[in-house]
Amino acid sequence: MIKHLIKLVWNRKRANFLIMVEIFFSFLVLFAVAVLAVTYSDNYWRPLGFVYQNVWNIEVDMKQLPGQSPSAEQVEAVRQLFLAAREFDEVEAAASAQTHPFSEAGEFGVLGVMTNGRRLEYRQNVVSDDFDKVMSVTVTRGRWFGKEDDGVNWQPVVINQQLAQAVFGNDDPIDRDLPLFNNQTRARVIGVITDFRHSGELSSPENLVFHRMNFSDQKEPLPGNLLIKLRPGTTRAFDEKLIRRLQDVDKKWSFDIRSVVELRETAFQLKLVPMIVIGLVAMFLMIMVALGLTGVLWLNVTRRTKEIGVRRAEGATAWSIHQQILSEMLIITSFGLTAGVALVVLFTLFDVIGWISGQVYALSLVISLAAIYLLTIICSLYPSWLATKVQPAAALCYE
Amino acid sequence: MFSNYLKVAFKVLLRKKFFTFVSLFAISFTLVVLMVVTAMLDHLFGPMPPENKRDRTLGVYYAEMSGPQASNSGAPGYRFLDRYVRGLPQAEKVSICSIFSAATIYRNSEPVKVWLKYADGAFWEILEFNFLEGGPFSAADDQNGNLVAVINEATRRKLFDDQPAVGKSLEIDGQRFQVVGVVTNVPFLRLLPFADVWIPNGSAKTRSNELVGHHLGMILASDAGDIPAIKAEFQSRLSQVELDDPREFSRFASAPETLFEFTSRLLSASGRQPRPGLLLTVLIIGAVLFMLLPVINLININTSRIMERASEIGVRKAFGASSWTLVGQFLIENVLLTLVGGGIGFVISRFVLQAITASGLIPYADFRLNYRMFIYGLLMAVFFGLFSGVYPAWKMSRLHPIAALKGVIR
Numbered sequence: 001m002i003k004h005l006i007k008l009v010w011n012r013k014r015a016n017f018l019i020m021v022e023i024f025f026s027f028l029v030l031f032a033v034a035v036l037a038v039t040y041s042d043n044y045w046r047p048l049g050f051v052y053q054n055v056w057n058i059e060v061d062m063k064q065l066p067g068q069s070p071s072a073e074q075v076e077a078v079r080q081l082f083l084a085a086r087e088f089d090e091v092e093a094a095a096s097a098q099t100h101p102f103s104e105a106g107e108f109g110v111l112g113v114m115t116n117g118r119r120l121e122y123r124q125n126v127v128s129d130d131f132d133k134v135m136s137v138t139v140t141r142g143r144w145f146g147k148e149d150d151g152v153n154w155q156p157v158v159i160n161q162q163l164a165q166a167v168f169g170n171d172d173p174i175d176r177d178l179p180l181f182n183n184q185t186r187a188r189v190i191g192v193i194t195d196f197r198h199s200g201e202l203s204s205p206e207n208l209v210f211h212r213m214n215f216s217d218q219k220e221p222l223p224g225n226l227l228i229k230l231r232p233g234t235t236r237a238f239d240e241k242l243i244r245r246l247q248d249v250d251k252k253w254s255f256d257i258r259s260v261v262e263l264r265e266t267a268f269q270l271k272l273v274p275m276i277v278i279g280l281v282a283m284f285l286m287i288m289v290a291l292g293l294t295g296v297l298w299l300n301v302t303r304r305t306k307e308i309g310v311r312r313a314e315g316a317t318a319w320s321i322h323q324q325i326l327s328e329m330l331i332i333t334s335f336g337l338t339a340g341v342a343l344v345v346l347f348t349l350f351d352v353i354g355w356i357s358g359q360v361y362a363l364s365l366v367i368s369l370a371a372i373y374l375l376t377i378i379c380s381l382y383p384s385w386l387a388t389k390v391q392p393a394a395a396l397c398y399e
Numbered sequence: 400m401f402s403n404y405l406k407v408a409f410k411v412l413l414r415k416k417f418f419t420f421v422s423l424f425a426i427s428f429t430l431v432v433l434m435v436v437t438a439m440l441d442h443l444f445g446p447m448p449p450e451n452k453r454d455r456t457l458g459v460y461y462a463e464m465s466g467p468q469a470s471n472s473g474a475p476g477y478r479f480l481d482r483y484v485r486g487l488p489q490a491e492k493v494s495i496c497s498i499f500s501a502a503t504i505y506r507n508s509e510p511v512k513v514w515l516k517y518a519d520g521a522f523w524e525i526l527e528f529n530f531l532e533g534g535p536f537s538a539a540d541d542q543n544g545n546l547v548a549v550i551n552e553a554t555r556r557k558l559f560d561d562q563p564a565v566g567k568s569l570e571i572d573g574q575r576f577q578v579v580g581v582v583t584n585v586p587f588l589r590l591l592p593f594a595d596v597w598i599p600n601g602s603a604k605t606r607s608n609e610l611v612g613h614h615l616g617m618i619l620a621s622d623a624g625d626i627p628a629i630k631a632e633f634q635s636r637l638s639q640v641e642l643d644d645p646r647e648f649s650r651f652a653s654a655p656e657t658l659f660e661f662t663s664r665l666l667s668a669s670g671r672q673p674r675p676g677l678l679l680t681v682l683i684i685g686a687v688l689f690m691l692l693p694v695i696n697l698i699n700i701n702t703s704r705i706m707e708r709a710s711e712i713g714v715r716k717a718f719g720a721s722s723w724t725l726v727g728q729f730l731i732e733n734v735l736l737t738l739v740g741g742g743i744g745f746v747i748s749r750f751v752l753q754a755i756t757a758s759g760l761i762p763y764a765d766f767r768l769n770y771r772m773f774i775y776g777l778l779m780a781v782f783f784g785l786f787s788g789v790y791p792a793w794k795m796s797r798l799h800p801i802a803a804l805k806g807v808i809r
Contacts, residue, residue, distance in 0.1 A: 015702070018414070018695060018698060018699050018702065019699060021695055022692070022695045022696055022699060025691060025692045026692065027697060029692060059501070063604075063607075153415075163773045236508075236509070236510065239503075239505075239508070239510050240508045240510070241503045243503070243505075247572070251573060251604060252604045254500075254502060254572040255503070255572075256501045256502070256503060257510065257514075273760065281432055282430075284428050285428075285692055285693070287424075288421075288424060288425045288428055288692075288693060289692065289695055289696055291420075291421040291424060291425075292421055292425065292696040292697075292699055292700055293699075294421075295417060295418050295421050295700055295703065296699050296700065296703045298417075298735065299703040299704075299706065299707060300703070303706065307791045
């Protein structure tokens with residue numbers, strides 16, 4: 001039966017070829033959208049690793065130029081800034097960070113460890129001692145930075161579980177050296193945290209290295225962000241009070257206060273809006289393809305009235321005509337999809353999809369395949385119903 | 400003859416209403432998406448107020464210091480622009496302004512977030528802002544570091560409830576500025592003029608004194624023909640730039656350019672070479688790729704439609720119509736259809752753009768259709784029509800007249 005149907009499709013290969021091409025491209029479009037959507041929803045359900053409620057981020061512009069080393073006075077002023085922030089009853093804890101939470105930007109580095117022929121990449125952030133209290137970070141092994149890290153001749157680092165797993169496997173990473181690439185000083189792991197997803201819930205999980213902000217070392221750039229944890233119930237009116245006090249520390253600096261909740265919303269919008277636009281465009285494309293396919297199939301059926309008439313005259317039931325039209329369409333679809341799947345699988349071989357996990361890829365593949373089959377079945381329902389209505393007598397005396 | 404074609408085309412379109420609808424849907428949808436993208440690009444790069452002298456204005460958006468070990472690139476700094484760009488002989492005017500930065504103004508303890516830009520006197524002469532009240536600050540204000548500010552309409556609403564604002568004051572980072580003028584909002588995407596509040600360079604608490612930093616330069620040529628000479632003079636001046644530490648950074652690079660040229664730097668790996676041609680090619684290829692699926696859809700529909708008209712073609716062939724005539728006729732029909740679809744698309748994109756503007760996603764954006772967009776849309780529609788019409792037309796012209804007359808077609 002299938003062999004016979006394939007023959008039927010093959011006999012009309014010219015006409016069917018374009019339909020296959022259309023299905024091929026529709027599949028690619030749907031697949032791209034599915035990968036995006038699956039990646040986002042997969043990321044969304046992973047733990048964020050910190051608490052963003054009641055935290056404010058104060059971006060401090062110290063009017064410092066890129067590459068310029070801070071002066072002793074500036075370092076002292078930063079220390080004063082901390083003290084000033086802690087003066088208030090509303091402030092539970094204060095810390096500083098080079099990049100603030102929900103920021104797309106950041107610094108990245110590579111490790112001297114190779115996985116799959118590539119150096120392991122990580123995101124790094126330089127933060128101060130109380131950062132874990134401000135952001136409610138969960139330390140699973142070892143400890144967070146503290147006074148005991150002063151004056152040691154290595155760089156203490158805190159990493160996330162994903163990186164610990166990648167570098168040390170199941171071994172205990174505490175007090176082991178992290179093989180930072182191109183780095184003169186030794187980096188020693190003192191703690192492991194569950195995670196800290198800088199770019200928010202929708203971002204993909206990353207390897208993470210926290211360095212300690214060391215205010216005695218003037219070679220380090222000054223922190224760009226002051227993060228404060230507020231007592232629950234603190235209102236926006238505290239904003240001005242705080243700013244006026246901070247401004248007293250250094251008249252030249254400017255401050256930009258934003259609640260981290262607000263930063264999260266912006267980060268969400270930044271990722272979701274393009275997704276919604278792409279989704280809408282893809283949806284319209286699919287409606288267009290569906291209408292087009294219905295039209296083409298409809299005409300095909302009207303042109304094959306005679307053939308169908310003969311089958312009916314020889315005793316074929318309406319259901320078997322139905323089946324024939326549907327199966328033919330499914331065969332054409334399968335041809336188009338085979339080419340599409342082949343191309344998509346080819347991508348994996350050339351490693352152009354490094355950032356997508358195998359599961360996400362497979363799931364998107366299944367979703368887009370199912371969607372295309374569903375689309376073509378819906379498109380062929382009306383034409384095949386039309387075909388069952390063909391009266392053998394009318395069809396045979398067509399000429 | 401031509402009017403005959405049109406009459407036939409019209410009749411055919413009316414006969415199969417479902418097909419006509421599907422074709423028009425595909426065409427207008429594709430064109431809506433392309434038009435919206437074009438409108439956004441036009442909003443970013445096209446001429447619009449206050450940049451009325453865009454054809455003879457160049458921007459200095461980029462500067463780079465490089466040495467054997469390290470390089471430092473970014474926006475040009477104030478010292479470089481002040482010392483080497485100001486006073487370019489062919490330039491009619493040169494202005495230096497900062498890249499906009501965030502600031503907070505408090506109104507009864509309520510924070511109002513604004514974008515702040517430092518500018519000079521020439522800034523207001525090169526750019527033609529629409530002043531609702533008051534006027535710009537002058538070069539003297541800039542030199543003396545007077546604490547004066549020009550604000551936009553939105554800031555006037557947020558701070559002064561739409562009441563006249565000239566003479567009133569506002570506090571930014573602990574400094575009190577007096578409002579001297581109010582202008583209409585400028586879209587966020589216009590890098591050079593955009594801000595909520597403009598204050599003089601001289602009012603900055605620290606005088607910036609760097610080669611690579613966070614400023615932008617604007618050069619106004621008295622005539623568009625002078626631009627090559629200005630570019631050449633600019634390049635020759637780069638060798639005179641005194642670097643702070645020639646052992647660390649030995650070379651200095653920068654260029655006066657249009658925003659489109661500056662954007663095209665993103666395409667070259669090092670960011671050193673502007674590639675406007677490449678950027679244009681990438682945009683066109685992107686548009687063609689996007690059209691691919693709609694075009695295949697339309698080819699399918701058109702091919703089916705032709706088969707339906709087989710007997711008409713058979714008759715015409717039997718009476719001696721050449722293949723070329725038939726191809727021409729079909730292409731005209733198809734282009735006519737796409738033009739109708741394009742017209743619908745043009746109207747729909749107007750509403751889509753209105754919705755985007757109203758959503759406030761991009762601050763102060765005002766996406767509009769103008770005559771340039773109409774021409775782009777027309778070109779796209781014609782291209783679409785030809786693109787999707789050639790294969791079906793070729794197929795039609797090859798029909799055998801006898802087979803066509805009998806209606807036996809493979």
